[in-house]
Amino acid sequence: MGNLIPLILLACVAQVLNSQMQLNPRTITLLRGDTARLICSTAEPWQVMVWILNGGSVLTISAQYGILSNNPNVNAINCSTNQLSSWEFTLNRVQRSYQGQVTCDLQNIQRQTADLFVQERGNVAITGGNVTVLKGEEILFQCLAVGWYPEPSLTWLVNGREVDQGQYNISTEGPVDVDGLYNLTSNLSVQAAESSHVECLASVSALPTPQASSVRLTVVAEVGVENVCDDCAVLIAVTASVSAVLLLLLLSICIVLCYVRRRAKSSLPEAIRIDESKSGRSSVAEATGGEVNLGYTTEGHSDAGRSDLVVTGETHSQMNSISTHKIPDVVSSSNFSLTTSQSNAPTDHCGDGSKTVRRMTTV
Numbered sequence: 001m002g003n004l005i006p007l008i009l010l011a012c013v014a015q016v017l018n019s020q021m022q023l024n025p026r027t028i029t030l031l032r033g034d035t036a037r038l039i040c041s042t043a044e045p046w047q048v049m050v051w052i053l054n055g056g057s058v059l060t061i062s063a064q065y066g067i068l069s070n071n072p073n074v075n076a077i078n079c080s081t082n083q084l085s086s087w088e089f090t091l092n093r094v095q096r097s098y099q100g101q102v103t104c105d106l107q108n109i110q111r112q113t114a115d116l117f118v119q120e121r122g123n124v125a126i127t128g129g130n131v132t133v134l135k136g137e138e139i140l141f142q143c144l145a146v147g148w149y150p151e152p153s154l155t156w157l158v159n160g161r162e163v164d165q166g167q168y169n170i171s172t173e174g175p176v177d178v179d180g181l182y183n184l185t186s187n188l189s190v191q192a193a194e195s196s197h198v199e200c201l202a203s204v205s206a207l208p209t210p211q212a213s214s215v216r217l218t219v220v221a222e223v224g225v226e227n228v229c230d231d232c233a234v235l236i237a238v239t240a241s242v243s244a245v246l247l248l249l250l251l252s253i254c255i256v257l258c259y260v261r262r263r264a265k266s267s268l269p270e271a272i273r274i275d276e277s278k279s280g281r282s283s284v285a286e287a288t289g290g291e292v293n294l295g296y297t298t299e300g301h302s303d304a305g306r307s308d309l310v311v312t313g314e315t316h317s318q319m320n321s322i323s324t325h326k327i328p329d330v331v332s333s334s335n336f337s338l339t340t341s342q343s344n345a346p347t348d349h350c351g352d353g354s355k356t357v358r359r360m361t362t363v
Helices: 004-018 225-288 304-308 316-324 333-341
Strands: 021-024 027-031 036-042 048-053 056-062 074-078 085-091 100-106 110-119 123-126 131-133 138-148 153-158 168-173 182-191 196-203 211-219
Touching: 021 100, 021 110, 027 036, 036 100, 036 110, 048 085, 056 074, 056 085, 085 100, 123 196, 123 211, 131 138, 138 153, 138 196, 138 211, 153 182, 182 196
Parallel strands: 027 110, 131 211
Antiparallel strands: 021 036, 036 085, 048 056, 048 100, 074 085, 100 110, 123 138, 138 182, 153 196, 168 182, 196 211
């Protein structure tokens, strides 16, 4: 019991001393290039505040005169109130070399130290790009994470769901240079069951969100194997319908053409007969001047007595017509009666026979 009292007294003294100043945050993790911000506060009166980075002084502040040093990468802002004296220390564009301890030293009062961690964000990429495979095939995806510090955590997502770690492996290479950067390679094997969105994520604690690379896995066999059959059926039905319509149309055209051709053939002999009949009549009419010659004959022999035929007042063309169509002898009724009545009168004879004068009327 007597030993506990001194321990309690020491704890109370330590609490009193700790309450003399505060440094926040006590641990800070940043990405290279970010700005580190720490606040040193105290309720005690002080004269000089010194900021120390990895054992070296980078900024000095006087309670009376303010900032005494000039460093472009370091700055301080007075955030004091009536009850509390506070200064915010800023370290701009932090580098990997800044990683270590940042100390606020209130001279002759107290000093406190915070841990600064500087991380490096690298690159991540899935090699090969988008992939198209048949359903059921095994596909291997490879992810490369290069230039990270510290060693990043790496995960795979398929359609937004995290893949179990047993389905992929990770190999680490690093540190590979003086900066101590890490390179990672991970392989994921997937059986192509459906089209998917595949992502590879790499992250360190300073990153607010992981850095990701994604590709598209397209499974061609899933593009409606069932729908393909339906489409084929529809296509066959449409093709059959169109073919039937075209066949009926072609058959109708053939029937019409055959009917027209038969009608033309059946009417051709009748037209020829009518044409021949008309042509025959026209030739006779042309020969007779449009009237029927009752004395027309087609005798082929020549009559000796016709050599004495006398034609008066006719043209040479009419004679040609007479030579073509022979007209029988026509005796004038007056001459006939005169001859009968005067049979006893003397008749003038020349030579042995009598000369008979025939007259022909050409119509």
